[in-house]
Structures are given as structure tokens and as C-alpha cells.
Amino acid sequence: xxxxxxxxxxxxxxxxxxxxxxxxxxxxxxxxxxxxxxxxxxxxxxxxxxxxxxxxxxxxxxxxxxxxxxxxxxxxxxxxxxxxxxxxxxxxxxxxxxxxxxxxxxxxxxxxxxxxxxxxxxxxxxxxxxxxxxxxxxxxxxxxxxxxxxxxxxxxxxxxxxxxxxxxxxxxxxxxxxxxxxxxxxxxxxxxxxxxxxxxxxxxxxxxxxxxxxxxxxxxxxxxxxx
Numbered sequence: 619x620x621x622x623x624x625x626x627x628x629x630x631x632x633x634x635x636x637x638x639x640x641x642x643x644x645x646x647x648x649x650x651x652x653x654x655x656x657x658x659x660x661x662x663x664x665x666x667x668x669x670x671x672x673x674x675x676x677x678x679x680x681x682x683x684x685x686x687x688x689x690x691x692x693x694x695x696x697x698x699x700x701x702x703x704x705x706x707x708x709x710x711x712x713x714x715x716x717x718x719x720x721x722x723x724x725x726x727x728x729x730x731x732x733x734x735x736x737x738x739x740x741x742x743x744x745x746x747x748x749x750x751x752x753x754x755x756x757x758x759x760x761x762x763x764x765x766x767x768x769x770x771x772x773x774x775x776x777x778x779x780x781x782x783x784x785x786x787x788x789x790x791x792x793x794x795x796x797x798x799x800x801x802x803x804x805x806x807x808x809x810x811x812x813x814x815x816x817x818x819x820x821x822x823x824x825x826x827x828x829x830x831x832x833x834x835x836x837x838x839x840x841x842x843x844x845x
Contacts, residue, residue, distance in 0.1 A: 642684040646796045647706050648789075650689040650745075651728050652713035653721040657747040658689040660779035661713070665789050683793050704735035709792050713745040716776060717754040722746075722762070729769060741795060742771050749776035749783055 650658045665687070688703065704710075712728050714721040725744070732742065744766055746757065759776065766774045773791070777784045 643681040644683045644797060644800065645686060646683070646708040646793070647686045647688065648709045648711070648792060649703065649707045650687065650711045650713055651732070652690075652711075652745075653715075653718075653724050656713045656715045656718075656721050657779045658711075658713055661711075661745070661747065661777065661785060662687055662689050664779045664782055664785045681797070683797055685789065685793055704732065707736050707740055708796050709741040709743065710736065711743050711745045711788075711792075712771075713747055714757070715748050716746045716757045717748050717751050719756040722757045722765075725765065726769075741773075741792065741799070743773040743775065743788065743792065744771050745788065746774075746776040748778060748780075750778040750781045 650661060652658055688707075690703070710732055712725050712732070714725050716722075729742070732740065744762060746759075746762055748754075762774055762776075766772070773788075773795075775784050775788045777788060779785060
């Protein structure tokens with residue numbers, strides 16, 4: 619297990635049943651993309667307890683984290699989801715149907731759109747949906763894993779919106795990873811600020827010592843008056 623996975627494992631996580639909580643400490647935008655019929659809306663409905671709201675609230679440690687989840691709402695066939703949809707997104711689920719090979723073949727095109735329109739540091743997950751239909755499988759896990767390896771995608775899950783397999787797990791991991799990413803970035807910024815403050819303080823001390831030395835030298839070199 620690598621260091622990042624250990625950190626994620628140690629972050630406590632639980633869902634919030636009260637959907638009316640307005641407060642959140644962190645808000646992340648997560649988008650679900652893929653061909654028509656791969657189960658994007660079903661995944662969303664499953665995580666939202668079938669109430670079709672677009673916000674999923676959880677607690678991570680003592681912090682309230684809200685995932686604002688967007689899906690393409692049928693617009694994917696028109697390729698009309700571009701900059702507005704991707705703007706400000708923190709995480710994307712590239713979704714395909716494991717029983718329909720053509721939906722997997724199109725994942726590469728969706729990935730190109732992500733790289734063209736989304737932030738360069740966006741988290742990318744590959745999601746193979748309908749894993750409950752094993753007898754109808756057309757895309758092996760090995761093929762999906764190879765795609766991830768070739769394209770630098772670190773997270774791959776197979777899910778079932780029908781049975782709920784791995785659905786909560788994948789949203790949970792995304793929330794924790796986004797939180798960890800932001801926390802580490804904030805910690806790094808704080809370290810940089812502290813380092814700059816130390817450098818400034820050291821520079822000021824050196825200048826003070828230099829000024830004191832110059833003043834002492836001037837006093838020593840000052841000519842004495844006649845008797």
C-alpha cells in the first residue's frame with residue numbers, strides 16, 4: 619500500500635442522512651460523463667437515495683464535505699457539454715457499460731474532452747457500470763486496467779447502480795481524495811509561507827548585524843578632536 623492510499627484509509631468518512639444541512643466546510647464539483655445509456659443518472663440516483671438531488675453530503679473527520687454532482691442529462695449525443703460543464707470540476711467519472719463494447723471504445727474521446735476543457739489537475743476515475751450483468755460482459759477488467767495504465771488514470775472501479783456494488787465506495791473515495799488533495803495543498807502553502815517568513819526574519823537579522831557593524835566601524839574611524 620503506498621503512502622497516499624494509507625492516508626486515504628486513515629480518513630474517517632460517513633454519509634449524512636439529513637439532506638437539509640446548509641453548512642459545508644468543503645464543496646467539490648464532480649461530473650459524470652460517458653455515452654448515452656451507460657447508467658450515469660442511475661449512479662447519481664443510487665448515491666442520492668433515489669431522490670435525484672445533485673448534492674451528496676458526507677462528513678470527513680469533523681468536516682462536512684459536499685459533493686456537487688453533475689451528469690450530462692442526455693446532452694452527450696449532441697456534444698454540447700463543453701466549457702460550462704467542465705468549468706471548476708474537481709473530479710470526473712469516465713463511465714462506460716461493461717456489456718457494450720462501443721461505450722468503452724468511446725471513453726478515449728471523452729478523455730480528450732476532459733483534457734481539453736477541464737483543469738489539468740482534475741481527478742479522473744474510470745467507471746465500468748452494470749457489473750451485475752457478468753454473463754453479458756464484453757469488456758474485461760484487464761482491458762480497462764490497461765486503458766488506465768496507458769492514460770495515466772489511477773482509479774478504476776466496476777459498479778452496479780442496480781445492486782449498489784461499489785457505488786458508495788467510489789463516491790466515498792473521491793470525497794476523501796479531494797479533501798486530502800486540498801489539505802496537502804494548503805499544508806504545502808503554509809510551509810512555503812513559514813519558510814518565506816523565516817528567510818525574511820533571517821535577512822532582517824543579517825541587515826541589523828551589518829548595520830551595527832557599520833556604525834561601530836564609523837565610530838572607530840571618526841577623527842578625534844584637538845586637545
